[in-house]
Amino acid sequence: MIPRFKPWLGWAEFRTLFRCNRGAVDRFEQEFARTFEAADAVAFPHGRSALWAFLNAVGVTDAEVVMPAYTCSVVAHAISLSSNRPRFVDIRPDDYNMDLNLLPAALNEHTRAVIVTHLFGYPLDLERVETLIGEAEARYGHKIWLIQDCAHSFGASWKGRLVGSSGDVALYGLNISKMMTSIFGGMLTFSNPELAAQVRAWRNTHFKRSSWFKGWKRRFYLFAVYIAFSKLVYGFTWWLQEKTPLLNYLTRSYHLDDLIRFPPDFKERMLDVEAAVGRVQLKKYPEIIARRRVVAAYYDQHLSPRPDWVPPPLVEGATYSHFVVRVPNRGAVVAKLAEQGIHVGELIQYSVPDLNSYRAQGADCPVSRQASQSTINVPIDPTLTYRNLRQIAAILNAG
Numbered sequence: 001m002i003p004r005f006k007p008w009l010g011w012a013e014f015r016t017l018f019r020c021n022r023g024a025v026d027r028f029e030q031e032f033a034r035t036f037e038a039a040d041a042v043a044f045p046h047g048r049s050a051l052w053a054f055l056n057a058v059g060v061t062d063a064e065v066v067m068p069a070y071t072c073s074v075v076a077h078a079i080s081l082s083s084n085r086p087r088f089v090d091i092r093p094d095d096y097n098m099d100l101n102l103l104p105a106a107l108n109e110h111t112r113a114v115i116v117t118h119l120f121g122y123p124l125d126l127e128r129v130e131t132l133i134g135e136a137e138a139r140y141g142h143k144i145w146l147i148q149d150c151a152h153s154f155g156a157s158w159k160g161r162l163v164g165s166s167g168d169v170a171l172y173g174l175n176i177s178k179m180m181t182s183i184f185g186g187m188l189t190f191s192n193p194e195l196a197a198q199v200r201a202w203r204n205t206h207f208k209r210s211s212w213f214k215g216w217k218r219r220f221y222l223f224a225v226y227i228a229f230s231k232l233v234y235g236f237t238w239w240l241q242e243k244t245p246l247l248n249y250l251t252r253s254y255h256l257d258d259l260i261r262f263p264p265d266f267k268e269r270m271l272d273v274e275a276a277v278g279r280v281q282l283k284k285y286p287e288i289i290a291r292r293r294v295v296a297a298y299y300d301q302h303l304s305p306r307p308d309w310v311p312p313p314l315v316e317g318a319t320y321s322h323f324v325v326r327v328p329n330r331g332a333v334v335a336k337l338a339e340q341g342i343h344v345g346e347l348i349q350y351s352v353p354d355l356n357s358y359r360a361q362g363a364d365c366p367v368s369r370q371a372s373q374s375t376i377n378v379p380i381d382p383t384l385t386y387r388n389l390r391q392i393a394a395i396l397n398a399g
């Protein structure tokens with residue numbers, strides 16, 4: 001069974017579980033900022049906590065925050081939990097990013113922030129976003145924060161400019177399914193060091209220290225991840241996931257897409273052991289991205305066109321957090337591929353404005369809905385071998 005994703009974890013990450021790692025969070029922040037060309041970085045227990053904290057720290061409340069309709073539900077939840085309202089903008093069918101032609105109509109006197117997501121590693125047109133936000137600021141006479149959600153786009157670049165290195169703030173998610181991981185975790189990066197200091201001070205007064213017991217739970221979790229994704233065991237993991245409620249039960253507090261609620265530890269600080277794992281992963285990051293680009297190019301060349309399948313584009317500067325294909329009759333395609341030993345995911349399975357919590361707004365985002373019903377993501381993680389790739393291409397081409 002080839003997993004739909006696999007974190008690239010080795011001995012170096014494993015060894016950190018048995019060390020004391022004192023001061024690792026500070027070092028991880030500094031190294032993260034340097035790697036992604038930011039002035040400073042501030043660490044959080046989850047990406048969603050980071051976004052929630054930023055909006056609170058800069059005093060955005062009771063306002064509208066613009067966001068794409070097709071993204072992770074936690075982005076909308078962070079907006080809601082900081083006493084703001086998400087305002088949804090539909091996406092483009094080609095690269096799944098916010099349709100910037102629709103952005104001006106979403107901006108009004110209540111808008112205090114715009115979140116743009118470089119989804120699946122596809123860089124969004126930053127110049128255009130900056131221009132549109134600048135015009136709206138002039139019109140409404142107040143600051144509108146530009147928040148880049150880089151949870152899928154570590155190291156992607158738009159016209160040679162690293163995403164997240166400019167603008168007000170960039171958000172990264174570091175859980176086990178992301179391009180690099182710190183077990184759990186999230187990060188904000190800033191080009192303005194004073195803004196970073198303000199957000200860090202807010203975090204330090206509002207986030208509790210994590211208990212030593214949580215440190216051991218995290219170690220145990222990562223240990224379980226090593227085992228669950230190992231070649232010998234993955235078939236069993238897949239079976240547990242698909243045929244039993246056990247794994248969903250264990251991760252339930254983390255995946256409440258339809259409920260505006262965060263996991264109980266969302267206001268606890270990142271642990272040193274998490275940061276230590278993150279520091280090891282950060283060293284691998286250039287290779288993680290390089291390998292993903294190789295796999296995307298391989299699929300682009302070797303997957304035969306099929307009349308009703310829509311393959312993803314190859315785009316300059318993209319980093320391919322996922323290789324997303326739109327297919328008709330998705331359930332049948334996923335089941336058939338699973339029978340043949342390939343686990344493809346369904347990403348993202350919802351359009352945020354269609355979730356129960358947001359449906360009452362009546363935002364109509366048909367492209368996002370269509371994507372949510374038809375996407376599969378073919379394995380693209382850096383642990384794949386050429387043998388895996390040939391096997392995947394052969395099975396997909398045999399249809």
Ligand SMILES: *Cc1c(COP(=O)(O)O)cnc(C)c1O
Binds near residue numbers: 175
């Ligand atoms: C994963 C993710 C986040 C942050 O998620 P956490 O699970 O809270 O770390 C934010 N935005 C997008 C698009 C994501 O995929």
